Amino acid sequence: MKIHFYLRYHTHFGQTIFITGNTGALGNDNRAEAFALSYLDNEFWYGSIEMPDKKALKEINYRYILREEGEVDILDADADRVVDPTGKVTKDIGVIDTWNTEGNFENVFYTLPFQKHLLKEHYKAPKLKEPKLYTHEFKVKAPLLNANEWVCITGSGKIFDNWDVKKLLPLKATGNWYSIKINLSKEDFPIRYKYGIYNTRTKTFIFESGNDRVLHQHPVKKSTTILHDGFIHLHRTWRGSGIAIPIFSLRSTKGFGTGEFNDINLLVDWAMNTGIKMLQFLPINDTTATHTAKDSYPYSAISAFALHPLYINLDSVAGGKHASLIKALNKKKKSLELQPHLDYEGVMKFKLSILKEIFHAEKEFFLTDINYFNYFDLNREWLVPYA
Incomplete structure (x- = not known):
């Protein structure tokens, strides 16, 4: 069995395209041993590899290199292209890919923050019977579906x-791709096609923008x-509001004249209720160097690991055992809360004395x-110089 790779990409003189992947013919993921493609024409780079006998076939993950x-x-930005030659009854496999530039804005929607939190999963394609025999598998990415x-x-x-838009073929979700397997053995080539979005509520269909995609018959x-067609061409983007704020500005009635780590919970609750999507905090590392107001500058950290004692909640540290100590300080606490601005030196001096x-x-x-000794041993590299 042979696998034929066609990559749609326009290069300039002196550039070459390689493929790296988890099989010997592609260098076993060693870029130094990557397989070189050859220039085919103004649209494609091409190369083919011979696969081992059927018993040794496995799923191939691969990636292009310029x-x-x-x-x-x-590196091409698509690290999730897969070819599965196992179980194939055909002699050869042709793969037609489109280069995905790292700078394509759609790629950001496949990062962990968007995939785990910011984009809701609500794709419910109809259950379709896949044909037992198919000649083509179409794959496309569409990160911003409603x-x-x-x-x-x-x-x-x-x-x-x-x-005929009344007889559309819906795609199913397969990882980051939407895909469909079709038998085109009785069709005349070339075939012109487009992806689009069908709204099941309004019963309307929107074609993707741009020229028709064209499929020529494999020789x-x-x-x-297998076609990895990149992104569906839609004029869509994502909007979300966020907040950038220093922790010391999250002042609540539970703090001692400054915002504290515990107050982040209150901000998160408020963000959830108001639809805020992202929270960003100024650096929270310890900056104590001069024991003056100069240390309030959050970008002058003295440690990459130690957190700033300014944000410690004294009630949490004291617990029930030393609660009486904190209650005796209510008068001082109220005076710090009434300050219109953060009294950095006053709060730090006060908190450090109580912590001592x-x-x-x-x-x-x-x-x-x-547990203390285990923690110390694990963090000795930074605790000793920090102390």
């Missing part, structure tokens, strides 16, 4: 009823063709606690 002498390698929307494909030829007969009292009261206990 290489130029004297320059840093540029509720009640399907990704569909239509085009020329009998299989698409010649662009090897009785082969399977609690430290001396608890020293004998935590110096015999195995």
